[in-house]
Amino acid sequence: MTEQPEYDVVIVGGGAAGLAAAIYAVRAMLKTLVIEKTALGGEILKTGDIENYPGFPEGINGPDLAALYEGQARRFGTEFAYDTVVRLDVGGKVKRVVGDEREYTARTVIIATGGEHNKLEVPGEEEYAGKGVSYCATCDGNFFRGMDVVVVGGGDAAMDEGLYLTRLVNRVTVVHRRDQLRASKILQQRGFDNPKMDFIWDSVVEEISGNGEVDAVTLKNIKTGEASKMAAQGVFIYIGFHPVSDYLQGVVELDNAGHVKTSLQMETNVPGVYAAGDIRQFSDRQLGNAVGDGIAAALAAYRYIQEQAGEE
Ligand code: NAP
Numbered sequence: 001m002t003e004q005p006e007y008d009v010v011i012v013g014g015g016a017a018g019l020a021a022a023i024y025a026v027r028a029m030l031k032t033l034v035i036e037k038t039a040l041g042g043e044i045l046k047t048g049d050i051e052n053y054p055g056f057p058e059g060i061n062g063p064d065l066a067a068l069y070e071g072q073a074r075r076f077g078t079e080f081a082y083d084t085v086v087r088l089d090v091g092g093k094v095k096r097v098v099g100d101e102r103e104y105t106a107r108t109v110i111i112a113t114g115g116e117h118n119k120l121e122v123p124g125e126e127e128y129a130g131k132g133v134s135y136c137a138t139c140d141g142n143f144f145r146g147m148d149v150v151v152v153g154g155g156d157a158a159m160d161e162g163l164y165l166t167r168l169v170n171r172v173t174v175v176h177r178r179d180q181l182r183a184s185k186i187l188q189q190r191g192f193d194n195p196k197m198d199f200i201w202d203s204v205v206e207e208i209s210g211n212g213e214v215d216a217v218t219l220k221n222i223k224t225g226e227a228s229k230m231a232a233q234g235v236f237i238y239i240g241f242h243p244v245s246d247y248l249q250g251v252v253e254l255d256n257a258g259h260v261k262t263s264l265q266m267e268t269n270v271p272g273v274y275a276a277g278d279i280r281q282f283s284d285r286q287l288g289n290a291v292g293d294g295i296a297a298a299l300a301a302y303r304y305i306q307e308q309a310g311e312e
Contacts, residue, residue: 005094005105007033009301012085012097013112015042016287017277019069020294021301023112024088026076028302033079035097035102041066042114043278044287046136048164053287060140060183069195085113088251090273093308107272108301111252111260112294114242114278120152125205125210125237132214132234137161140234141168149234150175150217152205158238159187166196173198173232175205175219208235243279255281266297272304 009025011018014036026031039045047062074080083099090096090109117135119125120144125133134140137151141164150170151162152177160183162172174191179201181188191197200219206227207218214235220227245258252268252275253261259282260275262268268275276293278285283293 003094003105005107007031007104007106008305009033009108009110009298010035010095010097010104010106011110011112011259012088013037013042013114013277014040014070014080015112015114015277015290016044016069017114017290017294017297018042018112019073019112020067020291021112021276021298022073022078022294023069023076024295024298025110026073026078026302030078030298030302030305031079031108033081034073035081035083035085035099035104036308037082037084040070046138047160048138050203050287067291086247088247088273090251090270093272095272107305109273110266110294110297110301111248111268111273111279112274112277112290112297113244115241117237118240119240120205120237120239122205124206124210124214125235128208128210128214128235129183131212132210132233133208133237135237137165140236141165144149144169144234146170147233148173148231149236150205150230150232151236152176152240153238153240154178154183155238155240156183156187157241159183159191161189161236161238162197163187163194166194168201169196169234171196171198173200173230174289175200177200177201177204177222206230241278241285245279260282264296265300267300272301272308274300 008030009032011034014034044062049059051059062236083101085097095109137267151174202223203219216260243258266274274297276297
């Protein structure tokens, strides 16, 4: 007798892409499991106000939106497991998803594990992680009420989170390695207009120092070579993002940066295996795109399962 997998769809990763996929999969009457390592919601858990997601003209708080996604997925019968997926064995008809806790079997797999924030890799960054160094203003901003903090980076994340911090802290100094921000114009303008936000251009953080907790950063102007030390009790690092795909090496086709290559239908090179959201090659890393990817992946998985059933 041929082995019957436990699930129609196993979704690896419970961020926006994974939860959107789950909502569509369960509503297509597919037995669906979402495996999440830490907390359901993914990147939006680290975002205060989301102002560019259509349908919420006043903005919506990231963790609140994550809870809505989760509730909607649960309402229609999605199952959840908290586990770290370490390996996929997906060459056969029955796909095996191997976690630290146990192994799961499915007809299809949707990979939606997103990515992680890049590190500066300077002295003090690791030592002071959680003691003044943070990658999440929404999570940690409250600890820095009334203090002076540095935000490193010039992209949307640095601006978004830096602006959020201005509501809590005394002063936000953005340290950027060029003399122009990469962030969208609207965020740039808000930053320039905010009296609590300063900018240090053409500069990088060379060291984070302190005495048990962060009390200063050493900066270097990359045009003049001049070094300086600046007092700060917090350092928030937003210098980009890389996909979490080590466990996918040799499993599905990846690009040089580790993103999963997919078709427009979110198909990987392995039949029955899909990828959605920030882990996908050419993702714009926007919430709306992640949701759309998740939906497309669930629909593709549904079609694949129908085709397979027709062949049996
Ligand atoms: P990003 O757009 O890649 O920006 C990274 C920033 O960090 C750049 O300014 C870059 O400088 C700087 N940087 C990179 N490596 C560095 C290093 N080693 N030392 C110092 N600085 C360094 O990353 P992101 O801001 O995380 O955003 C990623 C994606 O998510 C984007 O597509 C963004 O639109 C999206 N996102 C959107 C929103 C929003 O719409 N509100 C919010 C968050 C994220 P250079 O400019 O010189 O390269």
